[in-house]
Amino acid sequence: MDKTKRFSNEVKERAVRLVMEVQGEYHSQWSAICSVAEKIGCAPETLRRWLRRQEINLGKRPGTTTEEIQKIRQLERENRELRRANEILRKAAAFFAQAELDRLQK
CATH class of the missing domain: 1.20.5 (Single alpha-helices involved in coiled-coils or other helix-helix interfaces)
Structure with a gap:
């Protein structure tokens, strides 16, 4: 399977949403990312990039949508x-x- 299309958009969105929901339960956002990444089977850095992209798209972070x-x-x-x-x-x-x-x- 193509590396860039390993996870569907639905899985990506669900993972990002889950990190946003549970990050208050962890001492840092990175801890929440690592926990969720392990559950869905992706690298934490990959999930962190998905999360940053979502934050940019929502206007919470500067950048190109x-x-x-x-x-x-x-x-x-x-x-x-x-x-x-x-x-x-x-x-x-x-x-x-x-x-x-x-x-x-x-």
Whole structure:
């Protein structure tokens, strides 16, 4: 199975929610993360990253939200496609301009 898709979104959401609910019972958030991570079978660092991403998405922590990241990626893809199209058009225009000059010189 693909490493990045080992856990479903439902499992990730449930794990994050569980950490948020039980962190008051532990002396630190890291202790709560370690406990929950052991129960669901993931690395504590993985769960910590999921928790940070959720905090950013909820506005509790500064950073770029998941929705904004997806929008940026989409815009970057569009930008690459437009640059490629412009390059093709530039080369085609140069080709046809040269062909016209050659035709006029004959």
